Amino acid sequence: MIDQTAVVVAFYVIAASTVACALMVAAVRNLVHAVLFLVLTFVGVAGIYVVLSADFVAVAQVLIYAGAISVLLTFAIMLTPGADRRNSETVYQGPAFVLAGLLLAVIVFVVYDTDWRIAGRGEFAVTAAELGRAFFKPYIVPFEVASVLLVAAMVGAIVLTREEADDAF
Amino acid sequence: MSALLTIISRNWYDIRDLSNLSNAILERIRDAGGPGWLVYVVSALLGAGGIVAFIGGAAIINIWIERRVVGRMQSRLGPNRLGPFGLLQPIADAIKLMQKEVLQPRVADALVFSVAPIAFTVPGIVVLAVLPWGRNMTLADLDVGVVFILAMSSLAALAVFTGGYGSNNKYALFGAMRVIAMLVTYEIPSVLALLGLVLFTGTMNLASIVLFQEKYWLPLVLVQPLPFLIYFISSSAELNRTPADLAEAESEIAGGYHVEYSGMKFGLFYAAELINCVAISAIMATVFLGGWWTYKLDEIVPGWMLFIGKIYAVYFLFVWTRGTLPRFRIDQLLAFAWKWMTPMAFINIVVVAAEVLIWTETGWSAGLLLPVYVAVNGAFAVALIVGWVRFMGPKFSRFPDRPRFYSGIDVPSLPAYRQPAPEATGIGTAPSSTGVA
Numbered sequence: 001m002i003d004q005t006a007v008v009v010a011f012y013v014i015a016a017s018t019v020a021c022a023l024m025v026a027a028v029r030n031l032v033h034a035v036l037f038l039v040l041t042f043v044g045v046a047g048i049y050v051v052l053s054a055d056f057v058a059v060a061q062v063l064i065y066a067g068a069i070s071v072l073l074t075f076a077i078m079l080t081p082g083a084d085r086r087n088s089e090t091v092y093q094g095p096a097f098v099l100a101g102l103l104l105a106v107i108v109f110v111v112y113d114t115d116w117r118i119a120g121r122g123e124f125a126v127t128a129a130e131l132g133r134a135f136f137k138p139y140i141v142p143f144e145v146a147s148v149l150l151v152a153a154m155v156g157a158i159v160l161t162r163e164e165a166d167d168a169f
Numbered sequence: 170m171s172a173l174l175t176i177i178s179r180n181w182y183d184i185r186d187l188s189n190l191s192n193a194i195l196e197r198i199r200d201a202g203g204p205g206w207l208v209y210v211v212s213a214l215l216g217a218g219g220i221v222a223f224i225g226g227a228a229i230i231n232i233w234i235e236r237r238v239v240g241r242m243q244s245r246l247g248p249n250r251l252g253p254f255g256l257l258q259p260i261a262d263a264i265k266l267m268q269k270e271v272l273q274p275r276v277a278d279a280l281v282f283s284v285a286p287i288a289f290t291v292p293g294i295v296v297l298a299v300l301p302w303g304r305n306m307t308l309a310d311l312d313v314g315v316v317f318i319l320a321m322s323s324l325a326a327l328a329v330f331t332g333g334y335g336s337n338n339k340y341a342l343f344g345a346m347r348v349i350a351m352l353v354t355y356e357i358p359s360v361l362a363l364l365g366l367v368l369f370t371g372t373m374n375l376a377s378i379v380l381f382q383e384k385y386w387l388p389l390v391l392v393q394p395l396p397f398l399i400y401f402i403s404s405s406a407e408l409n410r411t412p413a414d415l416a417e418a419e420s421e422i423a424g425g426y427h428v429e430y431s432g433m434k435f436g437l438f439y440a441a442e443l444i445n446c447v448a449i450s451a452i453m454a455t456v457f458l459g460g461w462w463t464y465k466l467d468e469i470v471p472g473w474m475l476f477i478g479k480i481y482a483v484y485f486l487f488v489w490t491r492g493t494l495p496r497f498r499i500d501q502l503l504a505f506a507w508k509w510m511t512p513m514a515f516i517n518i519v520v521v522a523a524e525v526l527i528w529t530e531t532g533w534s535a536g537l538l539l540p541v542y543v544a545v546n547g548a549f550a551v552a553l554i555v556g557w558v559r560f561m562g563p564k565f566s567r568f569p570d571r572p573r574f575y576s577g578i579d580v581p582s583l584p585a586y587r588q589p590a591p592e593a594t595g596i597g598t599a600p601s602s603t604g605v606a
Contacts, residue, residue: 030278036281062323067324128312
């Protein structure tokens with residue numbers, strides 16, 4: 001029902017809005033506005049995943065990035081005393097532009113140097129089931145290592161933030 | 170009766186399956202030579218229009234339900250002046266909110282302030298698109314429907330923060346940060362409860378979950394009572410409903426994150442809370458109570474009417490808890506989620522995974538195993554809850570002489586409670602009047 005032109009139009013609309021939001025993240029002065037534009041960028045990337053028919057990855061992107069990581073960034077900004085509204089003028093803007101330009105050059109070189117092949121559109125397996133099988137057959141060790149890493153991070157966070165309270169149960 | 174049903178079936182006026190009506194319209198368009206994309210767009214608009222019509226009706230009716238039914242539960246009359254039984258009260262509420270001035274503080278962030286109510290409403294409405302309203306009536310039949318629902322529920326935290334931050338008001342920001350802490354905490358038990366269901370049915374597609382319940386003649390609430398309870402409690406915390414509505418309690422924090430909103434923006438926040446509650450009730454009615462399927466009754470009565478009835482049955486449970494329970498403190502809520510509901514949800518997943526393994530490995534028939542699972546899960550849920558409270562909860566004291574704080578969570582410790590004063594006599598000493606909010 002959806003032919004090729006609709007997919008291409010959708011891709012360009014989503015890509016344009018994502019790039020615009022990403023530019024606003026860097027350009028806006030207020031740090032909280034930057035976080036909100038970053039959330040819009042995350043949702044735009046989820047839209048690109050949908051254009052690629054990766055449904056589980058798109059929904060996981062919204063759930064994890066826009067749902068949890070943005071909350072983390074919000075707390076980080078709220079708990080930092082120097083995150084003022086007019087705090088974006090620093091002396092590091094020059095080196096930041098140089099570094100970003102170098103990164104852009106590397107990515108553009110990689111994009112032009114890769115041998116992109118247009119894959120034939122075959123039968124799409126259900127992505128969530130395939131991901132589950134991949135987690136438990138070839139990639140079982142990285143899966144377990146990632147969970148150990150998460151437990152270590154949680155324990156570290158609790159150790160860093162607890163205070164000795166002697167009048168509570 | 171069945172002869173009558175076979176006569177009217179598959180005609181456009183067979184409202185038991187509203188896809189007949191939309192298919193008739195789409196065939197007209199195709200016969201008139203419309204292009205493919207027009208058919209797709211029209212079908213999407215018809216489905217979305219139906220859902221928005223339901224949302225509009227639900228937002229109005231639920232205002233009346235909240236006020237009248239809670240009033241009757243609290244032994245007082247609810248609204249009873251406007252119309253019979255106060256049925257026209259929501260219309261008066263809407264007119265009042267529309268004619269109020271939409272104030273915006275001069276130092277507030279204009280764009281962030283205005284976007285927050287919209288960002289709060291949209292995920293609640295979008296969730297209704299993945300739910301099956303009938304056998305062929307799903308607007309967006311996603312294969313990852315359950316994760317989509319969880320993703321939309323997690324976007325509510327951000328909307329609350331934008332509302333609280335954009336108001337440029339310290340009480341609003343304080344309330345917003347507490348609400349974010351609560352929402353992020355209660356996402357975990359709700360995700361784990363639905364994970365147990367996905368394990369049991371083997372699919373994340375909501376239409377397939379309803380078909381699973383139809384195939385085995387078993388609404389999943391019977392075989393998974395503990396996830397029903399966990400999802401109900403954590404959803405009522407995520408929806409900021411009493412007993413967990415400390416974010417917007419007017420008597421405590423001056424309204425929380427919507428203290429600076431007035432007029433229709435506040436009306437949109439209020440309606441968005443009700444719409445979110447309807448969406449969560451619809452999800453619970455789909456996965457736990459069977460959705461449109463009701464033991465062959467859906468062949469006579471249209472399935473979507475039964476579904477709406479089940480939505481309002483679950484919504485009545487939410488209103489019942491609201492009218493009955495008092496409000497909790499933030500440390501009580503967070504400790505309850507981390508120390509009680511999350512371990513319970515994990516234990517439930519282990520039990521469900523063992524049951525699914527037994528079912529697939531031994532190949533015994535479902536008619537033998539499922540009643541056993543119903544009995545085992547029910548007994549296990551009751552035993553786990555009672556045993557946990559008995560053996561791992563704090564000791565119950567009939568006359569407590571000091572309040573029970575949970576360490577590490579932002580409750581200010583009063584000097585009067587640090588150690589007993591030498592001349593205090595314990596029970597007879599009156600506590601300090603500045604109690605913990």
